[in-house]
Amino acid sequence: MKDEDNENNLYVRWLKNELSKEELEQLQKTGDNKILSKIIESVDAWSLPALSHKHKEEIDKRIAEKKTKKIVPFYRQTWFYAAASVVLLLGLFFIFKNEDKPEVKLAHVECQPGMKKTVTLADNTVIVMDGESFIEYDPVNWKNNRYIKMDGNIYFDVHQKGKFRVSYDGGRVNVLGTQFSVQHKNNFTSVKCYEGKVRVEIGSKNTALTTGQGVRSINGEVKNFDFNASDIDPLSTTTTFEDAPLEEVCNALSIHFGVKFEGNRIDFSRNFTGIYKNTSLDTALRMVFDPMGISYTRKGNTVFLENK
Amino acid sequence: MIQPDQEQSVCEKNNFNALYKDNARPLRNFIYYRCGDIAKAEDFTQEAMISLWENCMKVQFQKAKSFLYTVARNLIIDESRHNKVKLAFIKQDALNERPEDPSYIMEKKEFEKKLEEAISDLPETQRETFLMNRVDKMTFAEIAEALDISVKAVEKRMHLALSSLKEKIGELKFIKI
Numbered sequence: 001m002k003d004e005d006n007e008n009n010l011y012v013r014w015l016k017n018e019l020s021k022e023e024l025e026q027l028q029k030t031g032d033n034k035i036l037s038k039i040i041e042s043v044d045a046w047s048l049p050a051l052s053h054k055h056k057e058e059i060d061k062r063i064a065e066k067k068t069k070k071i072v073p074f075y076r077q078t079w080f081y082a083a084a085s086v087v088l089l090l091g092l093f094f095i096f097k098n099e100d101k102p103e104v105k106l107a108h109v110e111c112q113p114g115m116k117k118t119v120t121l122a123d124n125t126v127i128v129m130d131g132e133s134f135i136e137y138d139p140v141n142w143k144n145n146r147y148i149k150m151d152g153n154i155y156f157d158v159h160q161k162g163k164f165r166v167s168y169d170g171g172r173v174n175v176l177g178t179q180f181s182v183q184h185k186n187n188f189t190s191v192k193c194y195e196g197k198v199r200v201e202i203g204s205k206n207t208a209l210t211t212g213q214g215v216r217s218i219n220g221e222v223k224n225f226d227f228n229a230s231d232i233d234p235l236s237t238t239t240t241f242e243d244a245p246l247e248e249v250c251n252a253l254s255i256h257f258g259v260k261f262e263g264n265r266i267d268f269s270r271n272f273t274g275i276y277k278n279t280s281l282d283t284a285l286r287m288v289f290d291p292m293g294i295s296y297t298r299k300g301n302t303v304f305l306e307n308k
Numbered sequence: 309m310i311q312p313d314q315e316q317s318v319c320e321k322n323n324f325n326a327l328y329k330d331n332a333r334p335l336r337n338f339i340y341y342r343c344g345d346i347a348k349a350e351d352f353t354q355e356a357m358i359s360l361w362e363n364c365m366k367v368q369f370q371k372a373k374s375f376l377y378t379v380a381r382n383l384i385i386d387e388s389r390h391n392k393v394k395l396a397f398i399k400q401d402a403l404n405e406r407p408e409d410p411s412y413i414m415e416k417k418e419f420e421k422k423l424e425e426a427i428s429d430l431p432e433t434q435r436e437t438f439l440m441n442r443v444d445k446m447t448f449a450e451i452a453e454a455l456d457i458s459v460k461a462v463e464k465r466m467h468l469a470l471s472s473l474k475e476k477i478g479e480l481k482f483i484k485i
Contacts, residue, residue: 009464009466011466012466012467032474032478035474035478036474038419042400043427043443044442046442047397047398048333048346048398049398050333051336055350055353058354059328062354066358066362228365230362238359240362240363273366277383286385
């Protein structure tokens with residue numbers, strides 16, 4: 001293989017019939033022309049089996065199933081959505097604790113990185129925890145006292161009307177709706193409403209969200225956003241983001257895999273649209289950071305980020 | 309983002325079906341070229357189509373093909389890229405060409421088997437480019453769009469594939485075919 005052949009893609013030009021007379025003669029002389037022709041002639045006639053009708057039918061079936069998922073009663077499903085903001089007054093929580101009552105025994109449920117856990121409460125509220133998360137609530141008085149303390153990535157489906165509040169370190173959410181999610185870790189909070197209505201108190205800001213609306217707070221800065229509420233599946237192996245700040249994506253990865261991110265020169269407010277598979281950390285990192293032009297190095301549970 | 313009325317929406321079932329009709333089979337083939345497993349390729353093709361449907365509001369009709377191949381590439385990422393694949397194709401029956409010449413038929417069969425092995429042994433990038441062009445009849449521009457590379461890169465891969473195959477096949481003795 002001569003270098004000049006490589007430089008001007010000799011064989012591609014042969015394919016396109018763009019060779020000079022001399023070049024073609026040379027290939028004929030060496031017999032290369034014949035070999036190449038035989039190769040192309042053969043492969044051009046090769047094929048792979050057609051797709052059966054079933055292939056498309058199965059796709060249509062799965063799409064139809066996803067569509068009707070929302071209408072099927074929550075407690076009949078094997079997985080649940082959590083969306084809706086929940087406000088839980090941290091203060092009230094403490095007052096409640098300090099009241100002149102026999103000590104309330106709280107239930108504390110934890111979920112580990114890489115796992116999902118579903119919890120059903122006495123009022124049929126269903127909670128799905130994704131990754132490193134916990135919830136704390138009063139199981140004995142639950143029906144009269146619907147306060148949950150949480151951290152991590154939690155999905156709620158609340159059935160019965162009435163007061164329902166969720167608190168996390170430094171914030172709270174009030175629920176009026178039925179399906180919502182709260183993602184909270186350190187200084188990052190994201191609340192999404194999938195169905196119903198939710199009133200969110202973040203910092204001093206008070207927002208009402210309906211289906212497909214969300215609000216996120218990063219280091220105190222609060223922004224509303226819209227998202228596609230129909231593509232959520234809390235037990236899915238892929239996570240989808242649409243114009244989400246990199247901060248939120250890293251937050252979700254942190255919760256799911258239990259890793260920390262460090263990158264002083266990285267602009268975490270850059271938007272990311274795409275998906276990652278949450279079955280393997282290495283795959284997810286590649287799928288998020290390669291398109292962003294960010295290189296990453298893993299050292300134990302910390303991932304160091306650098307602009308390429 | 310508001311879409312102009314004239315633009316086709318992927319969320320329209322007819323449009324989605326048209327995208328399936330045009331892209332499912334070449335997509336399935338592409339995945340097969342990379343992983344060598346037809347069943348897996350068909351599964352991933354379904355996953356990609358479903359993903360397209362779920363994201364139909366965000367994907368422009370013109371960009372749907374690109375989206376499908378991107379999803380497919382991401383789905384295969386998990387699989388080891390260094391596994392050897394053994395591809396098998398449906399081939400034209402030499403029996404029809406020269407039915408009265410059994411030695412020709414046998415030689416052609418042998419030739420095509422060796423060619424199949426040689427193609428399977430090509431580096432992944434060359435293998436898929438070559439097959440997408442010859443078997444799926446995709447133009448260099450279409451391949452470039454699907455794989456998210458430049459047309460120049462496609463041509464380079466094609467050249468290297470042809471060069472490599474020529475070397476391997478040239479060493480065999482079926483030249484008289």
